[in-house]
Amino acid sequence: NAGVMQNPRHLVRRRGQEARLRCSPMKGHSHVYWYRQLPEEGLKFMVYLQKENIIDESGMPKERFSAEFPKEGPSILRIQQVVRGDSAAYFCASSPSDTRALHFGNGTRLTVT
Amino acid sequence: KQEVTQIPAALSVPEGENLVLNCSFTDSAIYNLQWFRQDPGKGLTSLLLIQSSQREQTSGRLNASLDKSSGRSTLYIAASQPGDSATYLCAVHSGAGSYQLTFGKGTKLSVIP
Numbered sequence: 001n002a003g004v005m006q007n008p009r010h011l012v013r014r015r016g017q018e019a020r021l022r023c024s025p026m027k028g029h030s031h032v033y034w035y036r037q038l039p040e041e042g043l044k045f046m047v048y049l050q051k052e053n054i055i056d057e058s059g060m061p062k063e064r065f066s067a068e069f070p071k072e073g074p075s076i077l078r079i080q081q082v083v084r085g086d087s088a089a090y091f092c093a094s095s096p097s098d099t100r101a102l103h104f105g106n107g108t109r110l111t112v113t
Numbered sequence: 114k115q116e117v118t119q120i121p122a123a124l125s126v127p128e129g130e131n132l133v134l135n136c137s138f139t140d141s142a143i144y145n146l147q148w149f150r151q152d153p154g155k156g157l158t159s160l161l162l163i164q165s166s167q168r169e170q171t172s173g174r175l176n177a178s179l180d181k182s183s184g185r186s187t188l189y190i191a192a193s194q195p196g197d198s199a200t201y202l203c204a205v206h207s208g209a210g211s212y213q214l215t216f217g218k219g220t221k222l223s224v225i226p
Contacts (some may be wrong), residue, residue, distance in 0.1 A: 004156075033212070042117075043157075045213040082171070083200050091156060101147060102214065106156035 004105035005074075006092050012111045013082050021077040021108045025094030032075045032097065033102060034067060037089040049075060082112045115140045115207050119217035124138045126193055127225050134188040136203030141181050148177050148188050149202040149215065156201065161188070193224045 005024040013019050025032050036045040045059040049069035060067065064082075069071040079086055089109050093102040116139045116174045126132050136146070142179040149157040161170045161177040163186070176189040190197060199223045204214040 005155075033214075035214075035216075042216040042218040043204075043214075045215075048212040059213065093157075101159050101162040103159060104149070104157035109154075 023092030029094035
């Protein structure tokens with residue numbers, strides 16, 4: 001049973017470009033969470049999704065960031081017009097329900113030059 | 114607002130020692146608490162999950178305890194090994210209506226051969 005799969009592992013973008021981060025949850029998991037880890041900081045919650053629904057996006061910046069979890073395919077975290085401050089590790093996690101243990105992927109490390 | 118603190122920030126011990134990592138949280142109304150391990154450049158590996166009704170959980174050489182009333186959890190590692198070297202993260206799920214995990218900044222453990 002494959003774990004949470006994130007790609008790409010590393011992503012380099014220039015300021016102003018778009019970044020698209022993908023996450024495939026574990027088989028049987030319908031709950032997906034995105035977290036961001038800034039250098040020297042703890043992980044911070046960004047957004048919680050179920051299939052075709054955004055349940056809680058209270059941790060997401062109001063501008064430039066969006067997330068989706070379509071009926072088919074992976075969850076996507078999109079960052080438009082990236083800035084240097086977006087450089088971080090972005091982790092996806094999944095669970096079979098909102099009260100069970102979360103399983104994390106290996107993350108996507110975004111570098112904005 | 115829930116806040117999670119982990120002490121110490123870094124710890125270095127000789128191989129074979131038993132050690133304790135500490136985690137404290139400000140709001141005792143939690144649903145569960147999870148300990149993770151993070152290796153450099155990697156994702157998070159779930160170690161132990163303690164439900165709010167439980168006092169402790171054990172897995173191999175690891176034992177995690179939870180004292181909800183005092184807002185504390187400890188992770189005990191017996192007979193430490195160099196392979197235990199990693200950053201250990203504590204995360205709190207604050208319960209019904211909140212889907213977020215609140216993370217501490219972690220304790221970076223080095224086990225010296």
